[in-house]
Amino acid sequence: MVETMKILAALETAGYRLTTPRRALAALIASRPGHFTADELVGEARRQRLGVTRATAFRSLEVLTELGLVERLDMPSGEHAFVACDPGGHHHHIVCSSCGRSAEIQDSGIEALAARIARQTGYRLDGHRLELYGLCSTCNAEQYQ
Amino acid sequence: MVETMKILAALETAGYRLTTPRRALAALIASRPGHFTADELVGEARRQRLGVTRATAFRSLEVLTELGLVERLDMPSGEHAFVACDPGGHHHHIVCSSCGRSAEIQDSGIEALAARIARQTGYRLDGHRLELYGLCSTCNAEQYQ
């Protein structure tokens, strides 16, 4: 769970202004249990009359992505989505294809695996991405009720 | 290396017609050493006067993707790209961020790793994606000349 305050604090620390739209977006993003598309975010903001433009939403998402507070995902469907996440450490996501809830995965051995592949293929790696898709335990349980 | 013939054979087997545009695209795709964007593909087709429309290119890429002859990648930059690949077995790609050359990676232990994560998180996985980015040995070598 990512809290609004953490996002705002990070923005402030990085020298960004805490504007009304940014506060609103931070709250919205923090309230999301899982991933969301830019469009969903804007829609939700509009529904709640928060007065946040599409352009501002994109601009904020960009800033937040840079700070590592949000990450961009590419769903199997091809659509782009974002997830709030803890900045700092490199990590990966596992996302529920039903409810969208997502969890962060720390190392788990992927780094080692990537290093091994690099050695085998002769590539000098400078990045990788692992995304896992499936049903979270809740959705999985519901399916059999 | 993926050959034109293989692509055409797969299309035919799947019941698709071997039209002129499809033959042209198959050849273009097979000639690519690495990944390519839809736009690059169309541009190349136009340069060679192959008479392939943008719409047709997209439609063909869709078909080829369905058949597993091509896969969609999401580059770190955010742009979409495609790579020709062997259909069948689940695999992943390692792509060179300089020349675009890409190689397929067979299992390498990712499946086991994914299974372990599934167990730990309680998710029932139905898919995952691993993409590795870096410099291939050739580009890496050139950098130090």
Added chain:
DNA sequence: TTTACTGCAAACATTTTGCAGATGT
């Protein structure tokens, strides 16, 4: 008071679609 930020609207990029005609089988 200064500079970052926002809204607006237009521009852009990318992918999809409807339809009439061309073409593979």
Added chain:
DNA sequence: ACATCTGCAAAATGTTTGCAGTAAA
């Protein structure tokens, strides 16, 4: 012959940008 494909052009998406005004620090 007949269904599948293609080209064309328009539409639907998704994202970015310039600029003048607003607001945070």
